[in-house]
Amino acid sequence: MKTMIVREYHDFFLPDSYILDLSDQKIKGCTGCWTCWWKTPGRCIHHDLDFFYHHYITSEKVSFYLTVSQGFVSGNLKTLFDRMIPLFLPYTNYASGESMHDKRYDRYPDIEIHYYDTFLDAAEKKIFEDYLQRTFYQFHSKNISLIGEMRDVRP
Amino acid sequence: MKTLILNGSPRADHGNTQLFIDHFQSGLTRPLSVRYILRENPEKLALEMHDYDTILLVMPLYIHAMPGIVMKLFEKLKPHPTNHKIKIGFIVQAGFIESSTARFLEQYLSSLANRLNYTYLGTVIKGDAAACSILPHFFFGKLFKQLKALGAYYEKNGSFNPLLVTKLGYPVDLSKFQVRLLESPLVKRLNQIGWNWILKRNGCFENRFDQPYL
Numbered sequence: 001m002k003t004m005i006v007r008e009y010h011d012f013f014l015p016d017s018y019i020l021d022l023s024d025q026k027i028k029g030c031t032g033c034w035t036c037w038w039k040t041p042g043r044c045i046h047h048d049l050d051f052f053y054h055h056y057i058t059s060e061k062v063s064f065y066l067t068v069s070q071g072f073v074s075g076n077l078k079t080l081f082d083r084m085i086p087l088f089l090p091y092t093n094y095a096s097g098e099s100m101h102d103k104r105y106d107r108y109p110d111i112e113i114h115y116y117d118t119f120l121d122a123a124e125k126k127i128f129e130d131y132l133q134r135t136f137y138q139f140h141s142k143n144i145s146l147i148g149e150m151r152d153v154r155p
Numbered sequence: 156m157k158t159l160i161l162n163g164s165p166r167a168d169h170g171n172t173q174l175f176i177d178h179f180q181s182g183l184t185r186p187l188s189v190r191y192i193l194r195e196n197p198e199k200l201a202l203e204m205h206d207y208d209t210i211l212l213v214m215p216l217y218i219h220a221m222p223g224i225v226m227k228l229f230e231k232l233k234p235h236p237t238n239h240k241i242k243i244g245f246i247v248q249a250g251f252i253e254s255s256t257a258r259f260l261e262q263y264l265s266s267l268a269n270r271l272n273y274t275y276l277g278t279v280i281k282g283d284a285a286a287c288s289i290l291p292h293f294f295f296g297k298l299f300k301q302l303k304a305l306g307a308y309y310e311k312n313g314s315f316n317p318l319l320v321t322k323l324g325y326p327v328d329l330s331k332f333q334v335r336l337l338e339s340p341l342v343k344r345l346n347q348i349g350w351n352w353i354l355k356r357n358g359c360f361e362n363r364f365d366q367p368y369l
Contacts, residue, residue, distance in 0.1 A: 029223055030164040032215070038353045042365045070229050071270055072220075073262055079223030082165075085239035089364070090350050092251070094337040097327060099251035105366055124266055131259040134219055 005087035007065040018055035159316025163214030201231035216249035244276030250285035
């Protein structure tokens with residue numbers, strides 16, 4: 001099974017898997033230009049994520065190892081999410097009862113999210129988990145799982 | 156009451172967020188100063204925010220939350236060192252019709268204010284706003300009037316008018332009737348006309364379904 005890793009912590013790897021190390025790589029910001037939708041369909045004006053896009057869309061599973069920042073996803077991870085719109089079409093459908101962008105690709109990977117649990121309270125954690133579930137649901141992933149790791153397991 | 160408006164759009168003063176700010180400001184007798192997060196050092200801006208009584212952050216909704224540049228600013232925010240109670244409110248403009256697409260962001264913004272010991276003024280969410288800076292402005296006359304009224308109320312009361320917040324947030328969710336209508340072949344086709352027109356104008360209509368990263 002082809003797997004990809006996106007990590008903000010941990011240093012392990014899987015043989016033959018692509019790793020995007022967010023602790024090392026600062027993602028260029030989405031400029032909001034919509035070039036990826038209406039000038040070069042499916043392609044971002046930046047090229048720092050070209051390998052990521054390819055591996056994301058061709059993997060069966062993507063595992064995320066995330067830190068919690070100010071009670072939410074980090075700015076760098078949020079920038080990565082913003083940059084994922086080229087993987088979808090600008091057209092909207094409402095078949096699920098709400099607005100969703102159409103798929104550009106036939107299939108999207110399953111998602112497994114590990115996060116380093118530093119929340120101040122259960123409410124913060126719920127917002128974080130709900131947000132990630134929501135995001136990957138909108139990204140058309142069918143199976144999404146979240147696993148919180150406690151403070152003392154951080155390497 | 157010293158208020159700072161922050162524009163959280165990656166497009167700075169060229170997009171829908173700036174339009175929202177301009178129409179909010181049109182309801183004020185004295186314009187408020189505006190700073191653009193895109194052009195700021197987040198660490199420095201976070202410190203300078205402590206010089207204000209109220210922060211109004213206006214931003215687009217990106218992937219159900221704030222744009223990455225706004226989260227990078229949030230990461231630098233700290234409680235005021237002298238316990239001066241800063242007030243913070245948010246105006247979010249989104250592309251999808253229903254305002255519920257911003258519900259996790261709204262919950263987070265409230266939680267963030269609590270984390271920072273700021274007073275939370277609430278979050279105004281307006282959906283179906285993607286075309287504000289593309290289509291002629293007369294299409295959005297009602298929205299711009301509401302934003303003006305929101306500004307006028309803010310100047311007088313230092314808060315958001317709850318009635319306007321409700322009106323701007325409508326619909327929270329799509330009704331079954333709306334879904335049926337939006338999914339009907341005719342409306343679906345109409346909804347695609349705008350995108351297709353731009354794709355054709357840009358000479359890439361035939362490539363609209365490209366899958367370049369396979």
